[in-house]
Amino acid sequence: QVQLVESGGGSVQAGGSLRLSCAASGHTYSRNCMGWFRQAPGKEREGVAAIDKDGSTSYADSVKGRFTISQDNAKKAMYLHMNNLTPEDTAMYYCAARPPGSGCSFDLLRRSDIWGQGTQVTVSS
DSSP: OOEEEOOEEEEEEEOOOEEEEEEEEEETTTTTOEEEEOOOTTTTOEEEEEEOTTTTTTOTTTTTTTTEEETTTTTEEEEEEEEEEGGEEEEEEEEOOOOOOSSOHHHHHHTOOOOOOEEEEEEOO
């Protein structure tokens, strides 16, 4: 079973940047669908960005143009580069992975049981 560990969260002022990392260990599905989700207090967990094994990416409308998802297969890691952060980006951020299989979407990732423990991002105005 693969394990995922997020890091890189923190506090930043509006307009700032952060880079989140998700390190995979164990039986690694590094070349399969992976993604980032976030959950703010009192809100449902929402998909932020996803990357498929062929490198294709998808983003939530709210982060398009500001966030970039990437993957380093050699390091068995996935990243989320976040620029121009706003207070609305404040949330716990989680990475998720799918077991080997076809398809990559937020819905498919949400059904997976491979999740990290989360890293907090706080953006102040």
